[in-house]
Amino acid sequence: MGLVCGNFHLKLVLIGSVCSDCEMDSVTLQMRGQPSLLPSVRKHWLGKPLLYGIGTLLVMPLRTLQGVGRVFGAGRFLCNMTGVSSSLQIELVPCLRDNYAYILHDVDTGTVGVVDPAEAMPIIDAQNMVQRYVFGLFALSFSSVLFSDSETLCNFSQVIGSEKDKDRIPGIDIVLKEGDTWMFAGHQVFVLETPGHTSGHVCYYFAGSGAIFTGDTLFSLSCGKLFEGTPQQMYTSLQKIVALPDETKVYCGHEYTLSNSKFALSVEPGNKELLEYAAHAADLRNKNIPTVPSTIGREKQCNPFLRTCNPEIKRTLSIPDHFR
Template sequence: MLQMLSKPSSATAMSPFTSSKMGSGFRVWPNVRQFSFKKGLLYGFMHFFSTPLKSLRSTASRSLRVGRFCSVVNMSSSLQIELVPCLRDNYAYLLHDVDTGTVGVVDPSEAVPVIDALSRKNRNLTYILNTHHHHDHTGGNSELKARYGAKVIGSGSDKERIPGIDIYLNDGDKWMFAGHEVHILDTPGHTRGHISFYFPGSGTIFTGDTLFSLSCGKLFEGSPKQMLSSLRKIMSLPDDTSIYCGHEYTLSNSKFALSIEPGNKELQSYASHVAYLRSKGLPTIPTTLKMEKACNPFLRTSSAEIRQSLNIAATADDAKALGVIRQAKDDF
């Protein structure tokens, strides 16, 4: 059960599925499993099962809303995480505790893909976790709550804008998802009430629209100074932290990042890997904090090359630099 911290922590995960009915068509996912280790391989490895890719591509072409699925397992903990593609480029995340059967979903932008994923495994939904109020992160709340009786969890400072909210959590709170300790981080900038969910036992954080792979969220309700503070809070976590963000934006983000820091060798390598994954219809999430520190321009505001590319004075503070980078990204 979800409750205020009073028990020791542990964690959870999901297995892959093959298809998901959406309206009159189907979403088809290749049977691909990506194992993301807390330590060791940077990108993990992929194992392709025997289903011919040609057949999969043929079946997938029947739908205009085809997505690709990848189950991601953190091998160093029991937290099981299933990526659920929603809308055009959103990700919801199903969390499953094997010991208790407790299931949560992070940022369900729509209900049907989540219902389909739960139905395939005959599971109930216990909790809905929202990082912020935007409809593409909360659009499935009401239907999922009505269907499963799930409790909605969100920021106490933004409770009036989270549909169906039941449990209010604030910066510094610690609570339990089944046996798994979760830390709440206040991460405003994109919205004023944005929070992130950090699972220290599995080295996993759900950052919503605060931190993306190779970017950060637009500053709709916050300032560069607020966003910088939020990003630094995330940067203080261990380098091997796995980052699950709200959107599949990494390919376009890589093009911008390369345009302002073309000499970054690690960025060049990562961008090539991202392009390969997307060419196969595979997700680029999760990323790692170590990778983002090396490649994400919004975590590299002191980079001399970035500052020179955008005519940011060497004496400008990091908040000013972040604001310039964000504006350049908006205009890119």
């Protein structure tokens, strides 16, 4: 996901299909490397500016007080907050015209991370409102931090990103690749390499919380424009994502659902689930409510880019039978 993406949509590429009726490989995730709960002392005091370490010490008491407040029901959640587990909270933060960044907050430890900020100030404003401190910035692609003012955040937090983008992400601290896992405040994060939109794009899957951050690989009812990758790479990337459990919540990088629904309905007008979801999305947007998150199950029912083996879509787009 990135500032330069604009409001683009990928045309349907007939290279195969990813749907519940088709055979697909399951995602293989292996444990590699050493897990990390919080940034190390070395990172606090040597890996980043001194202000990073000072800020950490200053906010420790504040986070402790906030945790106590939540125990007694005094805590409050800001913006569009979605609880996906007992301790991990996901806060949706609108950026630019239609981008979404996400603040991850573990309420047990007070640890905070940021996923794919397209600009820094909305994140900084949200943090200042509750006096929280960012420990990790999760970059889904190099454009997340390269083409925005998010480098401001990189100066004061650990930056986690793809090994393939290590030379393109400023200030990167933790380099991850396909199959790696990383611990964020006790939450296991699986790394899926999902090239297509960009060559180094990755998705972060929080298995215990049932959430995946897909950036510009998978949108609700669509997928990302191919800037650096190939159609086959995008197909493979979508296969990895759709193999996750149906109840997995999908946190994508843009609010494109309403416009995506128009294309989806044009190729599958008889899809009852799609008709209902399109109407629901329109109602949400009329109320200025995000349509995100979606779910894997919903996307398998409604997203034409995951349903190219569907007979109605095949007829509408004249897809040859040998395409699966």
